Amino acid sequence: MRPFALFTVAVRLLVASVLGRGSPAAANQDSPHHRTHFQQLIAGNPNYFGNAPDSGREPVFPLANNINYEELTSVGFNPVLKTLAATISVKLPSGFNGGLCSSGSWEYVRFWVDYGDAIWNNIGYVAVNTHDIPNGLDCNNTSQKPLQYALVIPFDPATRNCTKPLFPLIRATLSWATVPPEDPGWSPVWGNSLDQHVQAPLMTDSSSAFQEIPVVYSDLLPVDNVTFSEASVFPSHTIHESLSAIRHSASSLPSPGQIPMLDELHQVAGDISYEELISLGLDYKQNSLVATFKIKRPSGYGGDPCSNGTLEYIAFWADWNNTCEHTFLGYQTINVHDFVDIPADGLTYTATMPFNTDHLFCNRTKIPRVYASLSWQSAPPVPPNFPTWGNWLETHVQLEPLSESAGLIDFIGDVLLSHIDVVSSGMTKSGAMYIDGHLTDPWCDGQSTQPGCELGLRHAPFGGLIKIKALMTRPGYLYRLMARRLPLPTPDYEGLPVMEDIVVTDLTVPWPFSPRVRYVPETGGYFKYLTSQQNAEHILSYWTPLSGDWQIRLEVAIGSSHEHVDYSPWYTIRVNNQPPNGQLLFDTGECSDLFVGDTLRGKFSATAQYFGVFTISVTPWDKIRSQVKPSIGYKQVPPDVNGQPAADWSLDTNNSTPCGFVAQLRVWDLTVYGSSPYSHLEYGLDRGFCLLKAPALI
Template sequence: MKTDDPGRKAPRPPVARSAPPPVVPEERTRFRALVMANPNYFGNIEASPFPPVLNIKLNTTYERLACVGFQPQFNRLDAVVYIFQPNGYGGGICSSGSQEYVRFYLSRDDGASWQDAGLTSFSAFDIPEGSTGRRRLEYAVTLRINPAKRFCFLDNTWLVRAILSWNVPPPPDSPDFVPVWGNIHNTHIRVDPLRIILIDDLLQHAKLSLPPALAEMIDLKQEVTISPPKALGVRELQALYKGRDVEPHRYALAELHDLVSQPELTDALMAPGFTGALTELDVNIADSLFPVQSSTRYEQLDCIGLNYAQDTLVGILRIKLPNGYSGGPCTAGSKEFVTFWGDFNDNGTFETCLGSTSVNVHDIERMPREGLEYSVFLPVDLDRYRRTCQQGPVLVPIRAILSWQVAAPCANPYYVTVWGNRLDTLVHIRAGRGPAPTGHPPIIETIGSMALTDIDGAGYASGPAQLAGFTAVQSPFGGEVVITGHIANPTDISSGAGPLKYRIIVNDGSGDQPLANTFPLARSQLLDGVWSFLPTISQAVDGSGFYTYQEDHTGAPGNAEIFVLGNVLARWETAGKTGAWQVRVEVKDAANVVYAGNPSTVRLDNAAPQIPAGSFKITTGAGSCADFVIGDVIEGTYQVSDQHFSSLSLSVQPALGGTFVAPVPLPRTYPTVPTTGESGVWRLDTSGMPKCGYVIRLSASDRTIVNSGYVGWGAEAFVGLCLKLPTA
C-alpha cells in the first residue's frame, strides 16, 4: 500500500522569509503569570471572587479545536486542532514550547449530565515557516474511552464535548469551563454494539426467566458471542431503501466497482440474481463509477491532522444522513475509506502514498441534526524524514481522500471519488536525533502512560498522560507499569520474515533484572485499508529471555500491516518495589546482532498513604462514637503521611449538612501541603444538621501513577458520632 522511496532525501530546509512575524500581545506572552496572580484576570470564571481586568473568552486567534470524531472499533476519540499563527506559543521547536490542552466529556442524556473522560495535550511551538504565507498547521490528539455498549437494535448515540485551552488545562469535572485562548466543540458519536453478551443479560432483555432447576445447571454469567453481522446484498438494500431517497448507484457501488475492476468476478456478478437486480436499478455504470465531481451528500471529510507524539495521521469525517450506509448497526454496514499522501519534497505532486485506513458506519434511525462525527487513523513511519530541532522544523503537506466503500487507489492522489471528498493540509513532524536510524534500535515512547519527555531525570512524571486521560504532578509509578514503544525497521512478518527479539531490563542499582513475566498482547491488522483484530496472544520470553516483536509496518497491496494495540512492549509488575529504577530495551536480530536503547529512569512508590491508628479521632466531649447536640462544634485530630502526598479530604455521611470550619481549605492538596503529608485539628460545625447517626470520613491519596491508568494510592479512616436535639 505504501509507495514511498526509502532512499528519498530529507525535505529541503525552509526558505527564509523577510516579513517580520506579528507582535504577540502581552496578554498572550504573560498569560500564565497573569492568571496565577488573578485566576479571573480575563473574566472567564463565573462567580469568582476575583474581579476581571481584561475580558477575553474563547479567543481563537492562535488555535481552534475544529473537529472531534470517534473510531468505534478502537474506542478512540480524536480531535484536530488548527494552529494559525507563526509565533505566540512560547518558543521554537528546540524549546519546550507550550501546551494545547483538550479535555473531553461524555453525555448519554444529551447534555443534562456529563462524565469527565479525561485530558490530553500536545506541544505547540513558534514555527514561522508554517503559518507565514502558508496554510495553518493541523495537529491531532487522541484519548481512549470505554463507553457502555448496548444491543445493536438499541440506540447508543452519545454527545461529546471537547474543550481546548492553551497553556492552562481545563479543570476536571467542569464541563461548562470557558477557556481564554481556545474554544468548545460539541458533537455526537455512535458507539459500536455489543459483540459479546452474558446469558443473564440476554434473558433480562427478553424478559425471560429459567425454571429453577435449569437455572442451577447453567452459568448465567457465561459469555455468548454474537453472530458476525451480515453484509446486505443489492436486492436486500433495494428493498430496504425503497421510498427512502437513496440512489441505486449509491447502494450498488461496491458491486458495480467489482464488476468493472475485477474481470475474474464478472461471471459471478452477472449471475441471474445480480443481473436482475442490476437491470431493475437502471444504473449508468460509466457515470456512476467515473464522476466528474465527487458528492458529499452522505459524508464529508472535515479535518485531517497528525498526532505529533504518536506519528499517526487522523481524519475526522461527518455522516450526514440517516440512510444510505448499507444497513443498520445489526448489519455489516459499510466502510468509509481515507487514503493519505505526503508531499515530502513540497513540489505539489503528493507522490508518496502513506496508505489507506477506514471506519465502519451504519444507517442510524435517530440521526442527530448535525450528523455523527467519526475518525480514522493511520500509523505512519516518519523516522526517515525526521531532523534535529537545530536543523529547523520538518513541515509536510498532506493530502487525504475520503471514499465510501471503495478506497482511493494509492497510485492516484488526484482520484475523483464517487462519494466523498479531498482535503489538503500541512503537518509538523516531531524532531528527532538526526538521520533515519539504521539497524533496529529500540525506542521507548511511554512508561506508565507518560511520554519520556514528561519524566524528569529523577524519575518523576508531570503532565497529561498519553491516551489514558489523567494528569500527573511530580508523580512516581506503582502497580503495573506499562512500557510502550517501537523497534526501528521491523521485519515483514506478514510475508513470512522472521521477527525481531527484544527484552526489557530494569535495574535499581543492584544489577540487571530482565523482565520475564507473561502478559496478554492484543494486535490489529490493516490490509488494503480494512482493520481487523488478530487473536490475542500470550507474550512470553523464549529460552534466551527475549520476547518476540509482533509489529510489522511493511505495507503494500495484499501485504498486511500488523500493529500492537497501544504499542505495548512490556507490563512490568512492580509490587513491593520502591526507589529509582533504570529501564532499557535490548533488541536482537536474526544474526544475533544486539541493539541497545538508552536507559530511562522511573521512580517507584507502591505504598499507600499512612493514617496511624488512633490519629483520626474526636477529642471534644466524650470523644469518638459519643453523643453530641445539634449546633455543637465537634473537634478532632488527623494525621496523614506519605512519601508523595497528594490530597486529603473530610466528609460527613450521610451528607445532611454541616460545615468543616477547620482545616481550611478542604480538600488539602499538594503543593499547599508538604509532599510528606500533614497533621492537625479538624472542626465540624453541626448547625442545621438533623438528628441522626453520622460517620466522618477521612480520605487521603498520593501522587503515584497506579497501574498506568490513574493517579493515587488511597487510604481511608472513619469515626462515628450521634447528633441529638438540644434538651428543653
C-alpha cells in the first residue's frame, strides 16, 4: 500500500474514533446472530439493544454505533444542486439479508440542521438498497471492498448576505434496517452519526435565475471514449503566479482542527492543508458519482465571500469494465472563498458527476473502480499524478442491478416505474418508493398495527407537477411525451404532445452563470436529448394534468423530419388534484372559554378520496399536560348523513397553564404530489379557545 494510502487510513480511523458516538467496546461486541435476527429481536423487544428506553422495556444486549458492517464517512453540501450527500462505506461481504437477486436490506440516513441556535430541525431521510456481495479483486489486484455509496437529499438552506455568511451544522445518522426516528440524539444499533458544518448559499442577483435560451459549452462537455492506462499522464495546468502567491502568503496560518501533515507526504500527495478530497461514492439511483471535499483554512481562497473567490476543480474517471483503462467522465467546479470565522471542523462541499451507462441483470455483479481528483484553481492531472494543491481518491462502487434493461422512462413523479401499476390502476404498488428510498405511503410501513394500516402499504395516485425521468440519454435524437385521457374517444386515438417547458440543472454551465436552464419544446412537443451533465436530474418532461385516468408514452425521433425510431408502451397513470377535507367543532361553540381542569370536547371529520392520515393537536403544546384523543388516525372519519362531523374528540386540561390555545386539525392524503416525497395534498383548520384559571384559584 502507498504511504499516502496508509496515512489516509490512519487519519480516517482517528477521525472515526473521535466522531463516533457510543462506546468503542460496544461497537465490537456484536455477534452474527444479532445481525441476522435483528428485526425479530427488536420486534419482540424494541429496547433489546438499549436504544429505545421510551418503550419501557429492559435492554437485553446493549449495542450502539456498531460500524463493523457499514459506516457513515462524510457529509457535504452541493451549492449548485442544493443537495446534501452522505457517503457510506459497506465493508463486509455478508450481513445484508441476501444477494443481488433478493430484496437485500436497506441503509437509512436521516439529516438534521442546526442554524446556530442549538435547535435541530429535521430535514428528512434517504435510503439505499444493499446486498451480500462476495469479496473480489480488481484488475490491479486490489480488494473491491469496501463499497462506497452516496445518499443524496434535497436541501435548500437559509441564505445570507455575503457580509455575514451562514454555516449550518448538519447532523447525519446512518442506521441499518430501521429508519432513524426524528430524534437527533438517537443512537443506531448498526451505523453511526456525523456532525459537519457546510456553507449556506450566498444571496445573489435573482435576475440570472434562468437562461431562457439553451447554451452549449462544448469546451466543458465530458470527453467521450478518452481513456488512460495506469502509467499514462494527463497534462496538468500551471497555477497562475498571482493565485499561487495567495497560498504562499497564507501558508503560516494554522489549519484549525486538522492533524499536521508530514513534509514528505506533502511532496507525495500534493498539499492538502487547504482542501482535501475525503470521500467518493455512487448515487446509483441517479447514475451519479459524488465526491466530497473539505475546506480547512480561513484564507488562501482568493478573497472574502463578497469577492469572486476561486474555484476548486473535481475531475472524475471510471474503469467500468475492470480493465485498468479509465474513461474520463468530466469535471465540476465549486466556488470557494476566505471565511475568517470558518468552523473548527472546516466546511464540506460535494461535487456531482452524472454519467450514462447500461443497467445490468440481477445475476451479474459489476464493481467498477472510480477516481476523483481535487485541484485548486486548475484542472487536476490524471491519477496517479497528484495536483499541486489537492489530492485524489480511488474507490470501488456497485452499479445498481435491475431485472431488465433500462427503458425510455424510468421514473414517473420520482417514483420507480417498476413500483407503479402502469397496466391497470395507474397507482403505486404496495411498498412503492421514490428515487431516494422514501415510501410513497409514509405513514404505514407495512408492519404497523394501527387501525387502517393492517394490510400494509396503501396505493397512491399522482398529482401536481409530474416529472418524467430516464437515466439513459440518446444525444443526437429527439423525443416527446404524448398524453391521452381515458376512456379513449376512439381505439386508435394517439393523444396530444405535452407542451410544457422543462427546467434542468446544466453542470456544464461555467461559473458564475446560473446552471438552471429553461428549455421550450419545439414544434410538435419535441426536445433534444441532453447529455447526462447537461441534465443532472435526468428530466425528460414536466406534465401537469387534470384529475382523472391518463395514459402517457415517450416517442423517440431522429432528423428534421422527426421520423420515429422507438416508442415506450402506453403507461396508465391516475391523477388526483382534489385536496382532503375536514371539520373541527367545539361542543361549547367557537372561541370558547373554559377553566383549567375542564375537558374540552367536540366533533370532527377527516376525509379524502385517497386518505393518508389525520392529526389533532393543540398549540402551544408546552402549556398543555395531556394529549388530544384521538391525536392521530390512519382511517378517514366521514361526516354524518347531514354533512356534520360525527366523531368525538377531547382534551383533558388538568395541570395545564392558563393561556390562549389553538386546536389544529390536519388531514393529508396519499397523492404523490409535485414529484416530491415531502409533499402530499393537505387540509388544515384551526380553532381558538382560552384556558382560564379555575374559579377556586382566583
